[in-house]
Amino acid sequence: MNRKVPMLWPALGCAAVLLIAGCHPAASGGGEKDEKALATTQEKKGEDQAGVTLKPEEVAKAGIRTTPAAATQHAPETTGYAVVITREAFAQAIADLNTAAAVDRQSRAALARSKSLAGTPGAMPVEAQEAAERQATVDHAALTLAERRLTAAYGQSPPWKTNYSSPELAALASGEKKLARVTFPLGSLGPGVPATLRFAHIGAAPDAKGLESHEIWNAPADASLPGRSFFAILKGQDVSEGERLLVRAPVGSAEPGVVIPIAAVVMSGGKYWVYVEEQPNHFVRTEIDPGVPVDGGYFVKEGVAAGSRIVISSAALLLARELGTEAAD
Numbered sequence: 001m002n003r004k005v006p007m008l009w010p011a012l013g014c015a016a017v018l019l020i021a022g023c024h025p026a027a028s029g030g031g032e033k034d035e036k037a038l039a040t041t042q043e044k045k046g047e048d049q050a051g052v053t054l055k056p057e058e059v060a061k062a063g064i065r066t067t068p069a070a071a072t073q074h075a076p077e078t079t080g081y082a083v084v085i086t087r088e089a090f091a092q093a094i095a096d097l098n099t100a101a102a103v104d105r106q107s108r109a110a111l112a113r114s115k116s117l118a119g120t121p122g123a124m125p126v127e128a129q130e131a132a133e134r135q136a137t138v139d140h141a142a143l144t145l146a147e148r149r150l151t152a153a154y155g156q157s158p159p160w161k162t163n164y165s166s167p168e169l170a171a172l173a174s175g176e177k178k179l180a181r182v183t184f185p186l187g188s189l190g191p192g193v194p195a196t197l198r199f200a201h202i203g204a205a206p207d208a209k210g211l212e213s214h215e216i217w218n219a220p221a222d223a224s225l226p227g228r229s230f231f232a233i234l235k236g237q238d239v240s241e242g243e244r245l246l247v248r249a250p251v252g253s254a255e256p257g258v259v260i261p262i263a264a265v266v267m268s269g270g271k272y273w274v275y276v277e278e279q280p281n282h283f284v285r286t287e288i289d290p291g292v293p294v295d296g297g298y299f300v301k302e303g304v305a306a307g308s309r310i311v312i313s314s315a316a317l318l319l320a321r322e323l324g325t326e327a328a329d
Helices: 004-050 056-062 087-116 126-154 167-174 315-323
Strands: 065-068 070-074 077-084 177-185 197-201 211-213 216-218 227-235 244-250 255-261 266-268 271-279 282-288 297-300 309-313
Touching: 077 227, 087 126, 087 167, 167 177, 177 244, 197 227, 211 227, 255 309, 266 315, 271 315, 282 315, 309 315
Parallel strands: none
Antiparallel strands: 065 309, 070 255, 077 177, 077 244, 177 227, 197 211, 197 244, 216 227, 255 297, 266 271, 271 282, 271 309
16 A cells, blocks of 8 residues: 555546646637637727728619718807797787877877968967877877887887888788797806897708898897897798797807718717718718707718718618628618
8 A cells, every 4th residue: 555655646646637628628618709709899890990892883883972071160059949929919019000100190290280370360279279289299109109019029129220111020010021039048148149040940850951040139038938038030931920949049159160961970879970981982980979960960070071071872871881780781
């Protein structure tokens, strides 16, 4: 037994080595799977950065079209709400004003005739003269009241000022133009009246064309919503009386950037992308920030340089081709 014991140790060592060697391949197999998954992820990232290269005939067959990214200047904006005032209330105020003005003119004319006959055989009795003066005073007060009601309801400095026969008033009363009351939250605008306001229908498609107004003046405060209020005149028949609209006003200096047409934008992984043709028939997917919508698309300050050719047709096919989905077929 004493001789055999030393000989057992090499045998036990060999058994342990074989046991470890037998376990190693299983661990190695799991590591190979992880390495393959990592390699696949890295390859995928490389593909995303590399983009898609097509043959000219493939580009033509897919209907891929590009256009240069248009350089532009855009100022930061704040958003408010507007309601289009019904024509009935405005037309009634104008009618009351015109009626009061006509009566005032008639009273003043009658008083002037009465005074011109003073001292002549056709002179009016003193009572009639006094009645004419009293009526002229009453009618002029009624005209002043109508003017003040119009000013209290529609602002102190409208485009028509005191010209109540203005074509602007007639267009508003007839419905040819619309009057919108705009309110912005407190602190969202600086002092003064905005030079331009951009209007959009609530729930409209991103590529829908909006409206602009350059005829803007201060309005009385809105009792239902704290903030600054304005009146703005809208041209055209694209809005309805009583409709509520989204309004945007510039609040800072204009910044350079480009406009990305809505047709060029695709979504993937919860992000917004466009394809830029960096070389002929080679398209690279580029992420953009959709935080600044403008008429017909999005304003972006980085990611796409002015003049870069962006895909505006069949961008979704390029995305499917790049990601290897069934839609690529």
